[in-house]
Amino acid sequence: VWDLLEEAYRCFGVRPTLLERDSNFPSFEDLLAEVNKIKDCQRRAKVSV
Numbered sequence: 001v002w003d004l005l006e007e008a009y010r011c012f013g014v015r016p017t018l019l020e021r022d023s024n025f026p027s028f029e030d031l032l033a034e035v036n037k038i039k040d041c042q043r044r045a046k047v048s049v
């Protein structure tokens with residue numbers, strides 16, 4: 001999923017990104033780590049343009 005997200009950012013530019021879950025919510029710390037991973041993907045996409 002993360003590779004696909006980075007490829008989408010490269011192709012279409014950085015866009016707002018929604019983390020969607022149907023159930024099985026992780027702890028707040030794990031959720032925050034995923035948000036930070038998205039931010040890292042966005043930073044890399046901006047640098048590589």
